[in-house]
Amino acid sequence: xxxxxxxxxxxxxxxxxxxxxxxxxxxxxxxxxxxxxxxxxxxxxxxxxxxxxxxxxxxxxxxxxxxxxxxxxxxxxxxxxxxxxxxxxxxxxxxxxxxxxxxxxxxxxxxxxxxxxxxxxxxxxxxxxxxxxxxxxxxxxxxxxxxxxxxxxxxxxxxxxxxxxxxxxxxxxxxxxxxxxxxxxxxxxxxxxxxxxxxxxxxxxxxxxxxxxxxxxxxxxxxxxxxxxxxxxxxxxxxxxxxxxxxxxxxxxxxxxxxxxxxxxxxxxxxxxxxxxxxxxxxxxxxxxxxxxxxxxxxxxxxxxxxxxxxxxxxxxxxxxxxxxxxxxxxxxxxxxxxxxxxxxxxxx
Amino acid sequence: xxxxxxxxxxxxxxxxxxxxxxxxxxxxxxxxxxxxxxxxxxxxxxxxxxxxxxxxxxxxxxxxxxxxxxxxxxxxxxxxxxxxxxxxxxxxxxxxxxxxxxxxxxxxxxxxxxxxxxxxxxxxxxxxxxxxxxxxxxxxxxxxxxxxxxxxxxxxxxxxxxxxxxxxxxxxxxxxxxxxxxxxxxxxxxxxxxxxxxxxxxxxxxxxxxxxxxxxxxxxxxxxxxxxxxxxxxxxxxxxxxxxxxxxxxxxxxxxxxxxxxxxx
Ligand SMILES: Nc1ncnc2c1ncn2[C@@H]1O[C@H](COP(=O)(O)OP(=O)(O)O)[C@@H](O)[C@H]1O
Ligand SMILES: [Mg+2]
Numbered sequence: 026x027x028x029x030x031x032x033x034x035x036x037x038x039x040x041x042x043x044x045x046x047x048x049x050x051x052x053x054x055x056x057x058x059x060x061x062x063x064x065x066x067x068x069x070x071x072x073x074x075x076x077x078x079x080x081x082x083x084x085x086x087x088x089x090x091x092x093x094x095x096x097x098x099x100x101x102x103x104x105x106x107x108x109x110x111x112x113x114x115x116x117x118x119x120x121x122x123x124x125x126x127x128x129x130x131x132x133x134x135x136x137x138x139x140x141x142x143x144x145x146x147x148x149x150x151x152x153x154x155x156x157x158x159x160x161x162x163x164x165x166x167x168x169x170x171x172x173x174x175x176x177x178x179x180x181x182x183x184x185x186x187x188x189x190x191x192x193x194x195x196x197x198x199x200x201x202x203x204x205x206x207x208x209x210x211x212x213x214x215x216x217x218x219x220x221x222x223x224x225x226x227x228x229x230x231x232x233x234x235x236x237x238x239x240x241x242x243x244x245x246x247x248x249x250x251x252x253x254x255x256x257x258x259x260x261x262x263x264x265x266x267x268x269x270x271x272x273x274x275x276x277x278x279x280x281x282x283x284x285x286x287x288x289x290x291x292x293x294x295x296x297x298x299x300x301x302x303x304x305x306x307x308x309x310x311x312x313x314x315x316x317x318x319x320x321x322x323x324x325x326x327x328x329x330x331x332x333x334x335x336x337x338x339x340x341x342x343x344x345x346x347x348x349x350x351x352x353x354x355x356x357x358x359x360x361x362x363x364x365x366x367x368x369x370x371x372x373x374x
Numbered sequence: 375x376x377x378x379x380x381x382x383x384x385x386x387x388x389x390x391x392x393x394x395x396x397x398x399x400x401x402x403x404x405x406x407x408x409x410x411x412x413x414x415x416x417x418x419x420x421x422x423x424x425x426x427x428x429x430x431x432x433x434x435x436x437x438x439x440x441x442x443x444x445x446x447x448x449x450x451x452x453x454x455x456x457x458x459x460x461x462x463x464x465x466x467x468x469x470x471x472x473x474x475x476x477x478x479x480x481x482x483x484x485x486x487x488x489x490x491x492x493x494x495x496x497x498x499x500x501x502x503x504x505x506x507x508x509x510x511x512x513x514x515x516x517x518x519x520x521x522x523x524x525x526x527x528x529x530x531x532x533x534x535x536x537x538x539x540x541x542x543x544x545x546x547x548x549x550x551x552x553x554x555x556x557x558x559x560x561x562x563x564x565x566x567x568x569x570x571x572x573x574x575x576x577x578x579x580x581x582x583x584x585x586x587x588x589x590x591x592x593x594x595x596x597x598x599x600x601x602x603x604x605x606x607x608x609x610x611x612x613x614x615x616x617x618x619x620x621x622x623x624x625x626x627x628x629x630x631x632x633x634x635x636x637x638x639x
Binding site: 075076077096097098099100101102103104106108110111112113114123124127128171172175181 | 536538539541542543544545546547548549550552556557560561
């Protein structure tokens with residue numbers, strides 16, 4: 026069993042820091058999602074583990090062993106990248122056997138392990154095909170089979186689903202979850218910009234923004250009790266309202282709001298975080314009235330954009346019988362337990 | 375270029391005919407016509423004969439054809455090896471070193487080939503490496519001349535090669551040498567065969583450097599054409615030229631038929 030540890034890892038390209046003192050531990054057998062917007066340094070962090078970028082400072086450990094100075098082929102990792110990079114001149118079975126042959130696995134073992142890896146990813150029937158004869162989803166399964174065939178201790182996945190269409194993606198997500206149940210010893214570092222993938226698959230999520238680790242925790246922690254404004258808005262797209270902390274609640278634009286969870290001292294400026302699906306329509310506790318700015322029908326839900334004193338709130342409501350019109354005055358409300366107070370200015374988002 | 379309207383297509387063909395035919399095709403047709411002629415005094419050649427060809431495919435001409443073929447094959451294989459090696463090494467260098475290497479390999483192209491021939495002659499005319507008077511000095515000069523092209527085209531192909539492949543291979547535990555043999559070279563194969571074809575064609579037609587240093591027992595075909603026409607045997611020279619042209623085209627065609635699995639991408 027081997028985990029991954031980033032120990033103050035810094036990476037710079039031409040003097041630009043793209044990874045700033047990353048400290049992160051992926052426990053053995055854990056799925057860690059590295060979540061963040063494009064350009065936040067996720068791929069760079071993954072490449073530092075794989076050995077394709079050399080950190081300017083810090084250490085990378087795999088299974089407790091310092092691999093910072095080790096070339097990629099000596100690190101014992103499995104990797105799947107966005108564009109799969111299957112070898113176009115080899116059949117599927119030769120792609121999967123590549124790592125075993127390169128590592129001089131006993132000849133008698135290779136066919137069995139290739140078959141096993143293809144079986145696991147459901148690609149056994151395609152062993153004799155060339156990559157160009159496969160669909161995107163199939164190529165991706167082969168790429169995973171190829172990475173798993175060498176039985177790596179850690180598996181690095183860089184946006185493995187981003188080249189697939191939405192339907193395939195949710196199917197593959199379930200497949201990945203199943204694979205991890207079958208291989209509970211493999212630590213997985215899963216890079217993605219898609220919060221749904223991260224929330225679905227990961228044991229823990231590390232949120233990255235602008236070269237820095239912003240937040241790290243279980244999906245539930247990050248979703249229910251984000252620590253920073255960036256996490257709150259990036260994971261779950263929360264409403265963020267500037268408030269002043271008061272006794273037992275907060276004040277938003279002159280309105281007193283009751284809250285269950287208030288950590289800050291009264292009088293301090295803070296940010297109130299409410300998830301769009303926790304807002305209700307109509308009168309109730311913590312009422313906020315405003316005018317409809319936009320209505321989006323999303324099948325089973327309606328998304329309303331409501332302007333409250335110059336702040337635009339998002340509310341996701343079960344499909345409405347009567348759709349409000351633009352400019353209508355409506356009232357939104359939320360339960361005291363459904364909001365979280367964040368110290369203002371915790372993140373630089 | 376896609377031309378859609380009918381008038382546009384006709385115009386494009388017209389332009390093609392106007393430019394291509396007189397520039398490229400006509401001179402070649404004239405040589406072919408001359409190769410079947412006994413004399414040419416009017417507007418058209420006369421005295422149709424195949425005697426020129428009968429002479430062109432036996433004796434000294436046949437000898438010269440073999441010499442040319444051996445020289446071209448040897449030179450292009452050598453050039454391909456050296457050029458590919460240098461291109462691979464260059465790809466691993468930093469920008470400054472790479473530019474220096476590129477410039478070095480372009481030198482034989484920038485320098486007139488007569489000068490290259492002379493340089494090779496002078497350099498290898500005395501011990502320790504005495505090649506003057508042997509066929510290998512011709513092969514060497516050709517190699518020097520065509521390596522630039524091999525290096526150029528393989529370099530370009532390496533730049534286009536997606537690094538994701540070699541990185542995937544390395545992440546699977548493959549040592550760099552294994553990655554080179556099993557991934558990079560197979561993926562470069564289409565470019566390598568194209569480069570080999572180019573080198574072969576260049577070597578088959580090389581005259582000016584060859585003139586400087588060919589020994590009497592290693593006379594390539596272009597030299598023979600030159601000496602024949604210099605003596606005034608214009609028509610037998612033309613026949614030899616057509617043989618040279620046909621052989622080169624045939625080999626190029628064969629090389630381009632080598633379909634590699636990598637090119638099916
Ligand atoms: N090879 C490179 N050379 C220079 N800059 C790079 C290189 N690779 C990535 N970067 C920069 O590093 C930053 C982080 O990139 P990356 O780790 O790929 O982000 P992410 O995967 O989160 O989208 C980006 O601003 C990108 O422009
Ligand atoms: Mg990325």
